[in-house]
Amino acid sequence: xxxxxxxxxxxxxxxxxxVILFACATTQSLPAKHPMEVQGMPVCSNCHTDWxxxxxxxxxxxxxxxxxxxxxxxxxxxxxxxxxxxxxxxNKEELKPSDKYKDAPQRTMPHRGDYLNQHKIDGKLDPxxxxxxxxxxxxxxxxxxxx
Amino acid sequence: xxxxxIAASLSLLVSLPFTVSALDLSGQSRTxxxxxxxxxxxxxxxxxxxxxxxxxxxxxDAVSFHFGGxxxxxxxxxxxxxxxxxxxxxxxxxxxxxxxxxxxSFGRLWVNEGIASAQLDGAYARTDLKGGFxxxxxxxxxxxxxxxxxxxxxxxxxRVSQGLPGxxxxxxxxxxxxxxxKDFRKEEGLxxxxxxxxxxxxxxxxxxxxxxxxxxxHQYHAAVGPxxxxxxxxxxxxxxxxxxxxxxxxTQSMLxxxxxxxxxxxNEIVTMAGGSIAITIGGPVTVxxxxxxxxxxxxxxxxxxxxxxxxxxxxxxxxxxxxxxMNGPTDDLRYDDQRVYVFKKIAKADITLDxxxxxxxxxxxxxxxxxxxxxxxxxxxxPKARIVADVExxxxxDVIREVRGMLNFVYNFDAKLGGAAKTAPSAGAAKPGGKKx
Numbered sequence: 001x002x003x004x005x006x007x008x009x010x011x012x013x014x015x016x017x018x019v020i021l022f023a024c025a026t027t028q029s030l031p032a033k034h035p036m037e038v039q040g041m042p043v044c045s046n047c048h049t050d051w052x053x054x055x056x057x058x059x060x061x062x063x064x065x066x067x068x069x070x071x072x073x074x075x076x077x078x079x080x081x082x083x084x085x086x087x088x089x090x091n092k093e094e095l096k097p098s099d100k101y102k103d104a105p106q107r108t109m110p111h112r113g114d115y116l117n118q119h120k121i122d123g124k125l126d127p128x129x130x131x132x133x134x135x136x137x138x139x140x141x142x143x144x145x146x147x
Numbered sequence: 148x149x150x151x152x153i154a155a156s157l158s159l160l161v162s163l164p165f166t167v168s169a170l171d172l173s174g175q176s177r178t179x180x181x182x183x184x185x186x187x188x189x190x191x192x193x194x195x196x197x198x199x200x201x202x203x204x205x206x207x208d209a210v211s212f213h214f215g216g217x218x219x220x221x222x223x224x225x226x227x228x229x230x231x232x233x234x235x236x237x238x239x240x241x242x243x244x245x246x247x248x249x250x251x252s253f254g255r256l257w258v259n260e261g262i263a264s265a266q267l268d269g270a271y272a273r274t275d276l277k278g279g280f281x282x283x284x285x286x287x288x289x290x291x292x293x294x295x296x297x298x299x300x301x302x303x304x305x306r307v308s309q310g311l312p313g314x315x316x317x318x319x320x321x322x323x324x325x326x327x328x329k330d331f332r333k334e335e336g337l338x339x340x341x342x343x344x345x346x347x348x349x350x351x352x353x354x355x356x357x358x359x360x361x362x363x364x365h366q367y368h369a370a371v372g373p374x375x376x377x378x379x380x381x382x383x384x385x386x387x388x389x390x391x392x393x394x395x396x397x398t399q400s401m402l403x404x405x406x407x408x409x410x411x412x413x414n415e416i417v418t419m420a421g422g423s424i425a426i427t428i429g430g431p432v433t434v435x436x437x438x439x440x441x442x443x444x445x446x447x448x449x450x451x452x453x454x455x456x457x458x459x460x461x462x463x464x465x466x467x468x469x470x471x472x473m474n475g476p477t478d479d480l481r482y483d484d485q486r487v488y489v490f491k492k493i494a495k496a497d498i499t500l501d502x503x504x505x506x507x508x509x510x511x512x513x514x515x516x517x518x519x520x521x522x523x524x525x526x527x528x529x530p531k532a533r534i535v536a537d538v539e540x541x542x543x544x545d546v547i548r549e550v551r552g553m554l555n556f557v558y559n560f561d562a563k564l565g566g567a568a569k570t571a572p573s574a575g576a577a578k579p580g581g582k583k584x
Contacts, residue, residue: 027275029248032209041460045375051313053374054348059433059458059467060425064380067350067368071316071340073259074248082237082257083175083199083215089257091266091290092234094219094227095179095195099553102523102537105488105501106458106465112486113503114517114543121473121480121507124411125441125450126419128364128386131406132264135395136291139405141227143292146405 034078041106042079062108066132091137169565174200174214176558183551185226192223199236200560210242237266248281249274258285260306261320262336262354266290267302281308281318289324299328308338315341321357324394332394333357339367346372356390363390381422382439388415416444421452431461437471448476463492481508499523499537510544517543533557 036047041061045053055068055075069076088097088110098109110133111119123130134142179195196218203211218233219226239254253270260273260283269287276282286303302324310316320336335357340350351367364386371379392406396413421439428434438453454471466489473482488501501521508515523537535555542548 026246027248029243029245032243043375051342051348053372054342054370056374056378058378058425058427059456059460060378060380060423060435060437063423063437064368064370070259070261070264070338070352071350081199081201082213085257086199086215086236090234090236091292094193095181099181100177100179100555102501102521102539102553103490103497103499103525103535103555105490105499106460106467112501113484113519114505114541114545117507117511117517117544118482118484118505121475121482123405125473125475125480126417127388127406127408127411128384128391128417131392135392135406136289137266139292142405 030074030078032078038079059106059108089133092140093138094141169204169563170202171204171563172200172202173561174198174559176560178556178558180222180554181551182553184549186545189224191221191226193219193221193226195219203241210240212238212240214238244274247275255290260285260304261308261318261338261352262334263304263306263320263322265302265322269302279310279312281310282306295327299325301325306336306338310340313342315339317341330358334363346374354391356393359390359393361390362387363393376427378425379422380425382419383421384417384419386417386419388413388417412445414445418442418444431459433458433460443476446476450475450480465490479509482506495527497525497527499525505543507544512544514544519543531559531561 041057043057044055052075055072087100096109096111096115098112101107101109119130175198177195177197179193179197181193181195182191184190197215198217199215201211201213203209215236216234216238217236218231220231235255237255237257239252239256241250241252243250249272251270251272255266255268256271258265258267258271263285265285267285267287267289269285271283271285273281273283282305284303284305286301288297288300289302291300302322304320304322306318306320308316308318316339318336318338320338322332322334322336323330324332333356335355336352337355338350338352340348342348347369349367349369351365353365354363355361356363362385364384366384366386367382369381371381388408388411392408392413395406419439419441421437423435423437425433425435434455434457436453436455439451441450441452443449451474452471453474454469456467456469458467459465467487469484469486471484473480473484475481482505484503484505486501486503488499490499491497499521501523503517503519505517506515507517518540520540521537523535525533525535527533533556535553535557537553537555539551539553540548541551
């Protein structure tokens, strides 16, 4: 049997299994919006007692939100629209996020202050932390110096 | 122009289902007028408009259209090589089912599925299956800061996961990207979320370079509760530079030269270990201590970053202070940074003072200290409209005493088309000056 035929058969079988499993899945979708309006930084543990207690948006939330967002994105979408994420996570951006929200100093925003000089140090010591935001995206201004 | 055509086509497409029914529209306009000067002394005055909105019948079994983009026009001098420019951040249609968290999206959208954190012009679908399984698939043309054309560029992939709600989720993902018709990235991912105890959760991702058949990175995080007043965060990662940055270093166009290292060993293997402790005292006060250690295998050296912060977040008043030190292997890789801020709300007005200081161990341009002081004043006219003016004083190795300014006007809109117009934003709409949903 040729490789193409084998791939087609395996692909078709996988699709059939997926369709059957999909047809059997009757769980209720998560609500489109949080049932109660939440003001300010939400403290999930005020109401929830299950796994959602770990999603409290305390002051250290910004440094660990990436892990929850990667695993619980549907939960994030109950409160946050794409616009919220796009403030920082963009393909092309000229304004620093911290410049857009100078009236919200409690929000942890990347690159406050003189980051132009600071990035030379952070970039040498931990370039992998720059890469998710500036690797394939949002690097037009990087190129003005890094040619 | 192509982006605008896509947006227009999608708008037309999504409007079809609503020609006979009501359409909910909610969004936000943010206008920024910035004043400042570049390092060569050229004054600039750019005007930015950010527009985002959602239209459709949200909820279960719903179709909706989501749009976000910005435009800049320079009122005085050219800032970034052109008088005007902009970006279509996203413009997509989503169809959601009431069961199985099933969703199909197409247009310009973001995909976060395991190994993938990508923006693309294409389609994305996901659904829950029987037995705790979830599948997601996506494909299209990647939206990236590309040095060449988008011709022959493509990206596709997917993720399969299985889990028990509240106990664990384990996922496997794949991404393949082509640039100019040639292989650019082939990556596989393993992601994990597990909660073995009610006050302990562990999560993270391992990424694998399927082209070179080597690991790129392991990155894991553990959180220990009880969360409401105490949290211990533990972080660990290991990154193989040669594999992690391989796509931007081995392609024909050397797409991102900032990561084509000339002063770092491209074969470096870095292990990071660290964490933080956050303690909330009596509700409004939180104290955080954090520390990270970087161990460089090839360089045979290490660096540390650590410090602490105190935050007070009361009703109408908040304040914070932070102190950190970056301690690299050599003097030119060391600095101390401090930050202090206060925010006070007085009726419809509010005032912010923010000060950041960085002290470099080895002077840059004969300057060791960088200061940034900001004063901002905001006024909320209504739940829909708010204005903020700020002045920023800057002094650093590149800029000797400069004053910058910015004016920011935020307007939220919310309407029901085909029915009675609403007078106030819904729960999902943004609050001026507050957190955007």
